[in-house]
Every structure is written in structure tokens, then in C-alpha cells.
Amino acid sequence: MSRYLSKTKEYAKEYMRKWRKKTGNKWWQKNKESHRANSNKWRKAHSEYMKEWKRKNKEWVKEKQREYYYAKPNKRLLNQRDRSLRKQGGLLTVETIKRVYKDNIKKYGVLTCIYCLKSIQLRQDSLEHKYPLSKGGTNEYDNLAIAHRSCNCRKNNKTEEEFRNGKDLL
Ligand SMILES: [Zn+2]
Numbered sequence: 001m002s003r004y005l006s007k008t009k010e011y012a013k014e015y016m017r018k019w020r021k022k023t024g025n026k027w028w029q030k031n032k033e034s035h036r037a038n039s040n041k042w043r044k045a046h047s048e049y050m051k052e053w054k055r056k057n058k059e060w061v062k063e064k065q066r067e068y069y070y071a072k073p074n075k076r077l078l079n080q081r082d083r084s085l086r087k088q089g090g091l092l093t094v095e096t097i098k099r100v101y102k103d104n105i106k107k108y109g110v111l112t113c114i115y116c117l118k119s120i121q122l123r124q125d126s127l128e129h130k131y132p133l134s135k136g137g138t139n140e141y142d143n144l145a146i147a148h149r150s151c152n153c154r155k156n157n158k159t160e161e162e163f164r165n166g167k168d169l170l
């Protein structure tokens with residue numbers, strides 16, 4: 001970079017710093033949303049350019065991602081927890097899921113929720129862990145069942161027994 005350019009850059013930085021100090025970041029806060037929308041729009045319009053830029057600055061991008069990642073410890077810990085829960089439950093196989101669905105239909109005639117015993121409409125079904133993964137349940141056939149999404153949601157991380165004994169069951 002030529003001397004002139006780097007001087008100009010420094011000057012611009014200094015100017016921005018002073019200006020921000022003067023306005024107390026108020027303008028920035030106020031215009032955050034529109035600024036974000038604008039830069040998103042720009043990025044979309046220049047996606048090829050962005051791709052090229054990212055490829056050229058791989059290390060820098062990686063470093064930024066790392067910084068961002070460690071700046072949010074909560075999110076990181078939640079991800080880790082989810083990953084370890086999946087590990088705890090053991091591998092969930094397609095065969096097992098198919099068997100759970102097939103046996104449910106065999107037992108009730110139509111796909112039926114094991115909690116409210118009402119039939120389940122299209123796309124309202126969910127795979128239910130009777131003993132939640134978060135409490136040491138597994139992905140094995142015996143621990144799996146079909147329930148409404150809504151029923152599954154209400155049950156949350158209770159065990160089947162806790163849920164049935166509670167008052168949440170309709
Ligand atoms: Zn239900």
C-alpha cells in the first residue's frame with residue numbers, strides 16, 4: 001500500500017472514531033436495522049464477489065468465525081449438550097423408526113397418539129422418547145413411540161410416568 005493511501009486510511013479511521021464519540025453511537029443504534037438490511041442486500045447482489053473474497057481470505061474468515069463462536073458461550077454449550085445427548089441415546093436407525101410406525105398402526109388401526117389416543121393427522125406426528133434422552137433414555141425401539149407433536153411438546157422432558165401422573169394429559 002502506498003504511503004498516501006495508508007495515511008488516508010488512518011485519517012478516515014480517526015475521523016470515524018471522533019464522529020462516533022460525538023454522536024455517542026446513537027445514529028448507529030437507530031439505523032442498525034436498515035443498515036443490516038442494506039448490507040444483506042448488497043451481499044446478495046454481490047454473492048459471487050463475496051464467495052471469491054471469502055476464498056481469498058479463508059484464514060481471516062476462520063478467525064472471525066472462531067471469535068464469534070467463543071463470544072457466545074451459551075450457544076456453544078447448548079450445541080455441545082445436544083451433541084452429547086444424541087450420543088447418549090445411541091444411534092437412531094431408520095429401521096427402528098419404521099418399526100415404531102408400523103407397530104403403532106398395527107396396534108391401533110390408524111396412526112395414533114400414545115398419550116391422548118386420538119388418531120394423528122398428516123404431519124402432526126412426532127417420534128416420542130418415553131424416557132427422555134435428557135434423562136438417560138435411549139433411541140432403542142422400546143423407548144420409542146408415536147405422539148402428536150402437541151402432546152410431545154406438552155410432555156417436554158418429563159418421563160412417560162411423570163407425564164401420565166401429571167395434570168397436563170388431556
Ligand atoms: Zn396426542
